[in-house]
Amino acid sequence: MSLPGSPFLAYRGKELFLEDCSLDELAQRFGTPLYVYSQAAMLAALAPYQRGLAGRPHLVCYAMKANSNLAVLQTFARAGCGFDIVSGGELERVLAAGADADKVVFSGVGKTRAEMHRALDAGVLCFNVESEAELEVLSQAAVDARRTARISLRVNPDVDAQTHAYISTGLKGNKFGIAHDQALAAYRRATELPGLEVAGIDCHIGSQITTSGPYLDALDRVLDLVESIEAAGIALHHLDLGGGLGIVYTDEQPPAADALLAQLLQRIDARGHGHRMLMVEPGRSLVGNAGVLVSEVLYLKPGEAKNFCIVDAAMNDLMRPAMYEAFMRIEACRLRGHGATVYDVVGPVCESGDWLGRDRALAVEPGDRVAVLSAGAYCMSMASNYNTRGRAAEVMVVGGQAHLVRDREQPSELFRGERLID
Numbered sequence: 131m132s133l134p135g136s137p138f139l140a141y142r143g144k145e146l147f148l149e150d151c152s153l154d155e156l157a158q159r160f161g162t163p164l165y166v167y168s169q170a171a172m173l174a175a176l177a178p179y180q181r182g183l184a185g186r187p188h189l190v191c192y193a194m195k196a197n198s199n200l201a202v203l204q205t206f207a208r209a210g211c212g213f214d215i216v217s218g219g220e221l222e223r224v225l226a227a228g229a230d231a232d233k234v235v236f237s238g239v240g241k242t243r244a245e246m247h248r249a250l251d252a253g254v255l256c257f258n259v260e261s262e263a264e265l266e267v268l269s270q271a272a273v274d275a276r277r278t279a280r281i282s283l284r285v286n287p288d289v290d291a292q293t294h295a296y297i298s299t300g301l302k303g304n305k306f307g308i309a310h311d312q313a314l315a316a317y318r319r320a321t322e323l324p325g326l327e328v329a330g331i332d333c334h335i336g337s338q339i340t341t342s343g344p345y346l347d348a349l350d351r352v353l354d355l356v357e358s359i360e361a362a363g364i365a366l367h368h369l370d371l372g373g374g375l376g377i378v379y380t381d382e383q384p385p386a387a388d389a390l391l392a393q394l395l396q397r398i399d400a401r402g403h404g405h406r407m408l409m410v411e412p413g414r415s416l417v418g419n420a421g422v423l424v425s426e427v428l429y430l431k432p433g434e435a436k437n438f439c440i441v442d443a444a445m446n447d448l449m450r451p452a453m454y455e456a457f458m459r460i461e462a463c464r465l466r467g468h469g470a471t472v473y474d475v476v477g478p479v480c481e482s483g484d485w486l487g488r489d490r491a492l493a494v495e496p497g498d499r500v501a502v503l504s505a506g507a508y509c510m511s512m513a514s515n516y517n518t519r520g521r522a523a524e525v526m527v528v529g530g531q532a533h534l535v536r537d538r539e540q541p542s543e544l545f546r547g548e549r550l551i552d
């Protein structure tokens with residue numbers, strides 16, 4: 131039996147496997163909570179992007195905030211990807227993983243001068259600039275560093291991505307990007323400022339988008355802008371369409387990346403923009419369904435209104451349910467013969483918001499392990515140390531072999547750097 135959205139995850143008999151690894155065995159070997167990723171699943175998720183863009187100048191920039199483990203970055207760097215970064219920390223990480231700076235695009239509404247300097251020194255491919263004020267500061271930084279900053283402006287096409295309010299980024303009321311009707315003026319300003327070289331245009335309208343409509347609407351709006359910007363004599367080399375493609379958490383039916391790209395390319399070609407270098411910035415869709423979080427059942431706590439299944443993973447390990455009320459499937463790592471009970475699956479953290487799943491039918495006993503599915507994106511990368519809980523270990527399965535790619539954090543590491551007052 132295979133599970134939706136996760137072709138590399140399946141029960142063999144009573145045991146849940148990721149590729150050729152039993153999750154129960156990995157939990158025994160590495161402890162819990164444990165993130166487990168399948169490298170093959172990541173590469174399989176990348177393939178439709180590469181197929182969809184084959185034969186054209188293109189760059190797939192993995193949006194590394196989705197999952198920034200070094201081994202994940204190394205996987206995508208070796209597969210030829212570039213990277214979308216949103217902080218100086220991410221820049222250091224991706225360079226440490228062996229990526230080429232000249233395949234890195236730097237996004238984000240609040241880049242500091244120090245981050246700009248570091249990125250200029252490293253030689254990033256492009257800064258995705260999100261305001262006129264940032265243009266001025268970046269120009270100054272480039273002049274000071276005696277370098278040229280290649281830029282694209284992130285424009286806000288004002289389309290509704292039809293996703294959760296917290297992960298919708300392309301509407302007028304969002305903090306992201308430069309408003310459509312101010313974009314031409316901002317491009318004009320960019321051409322006047324020293325140290326800047328206009329390279330392209332970009333947009334990113336949100337995350338977990340499950341239909342192609344918002345992408346096509348945004349594309350049309352961006353191409354309108356491209357045409358008016360070029361009519362004003364400013365050449366744009368590349369078109370960056372951002373990320374945001376959704377994945378299957380339960381019964382969503384997002385388009386496949388190659389099918390979506392085919393629709394977008396048809397529109398791009400029809401409007402005479404087929405010669406441009408194309409960039410995309412997928413995050414979730416490359417890693418989300420390549421990972422699970424394995425956790426041990428600590429206690430079963432029956433109650434009048436609710437039964438609770440208390441596990442050793444918590445909101446600090448996996449924040450999406452607490453933050454967005456996100457639904458993520460939870461499955462037993464070893465199927466039992468007896469019937470299921472409906473539980474709220476909760477962690478040990480002292481917050482009522484600390485839940486991983488509500489009203490889930492599970493046949494489990496204390497000591498059993500459960501897997502939270504689709505946990506490869508925006509889970510470990512959002513983990514915190516709340517309640518002085520060390521962050522989970524991470525394992526990557528490569529060709530059937532499990533590699534520990536991050537040690538479990540130890541308590542002493544959590545207060546290293548803090549000081550008593552004498």
Ligand SMILES: *Cc1c(COP(=O)(O)O)cnc(C)c1O
Nearest residue numbers: 193237337373374411412413414
């Ligand atoms: C987060 C982000 C992405 C990736 O979004 P996904 O939904 O994970 O694909 C791409 N570009 C920018 C600018 C982002 O902030």
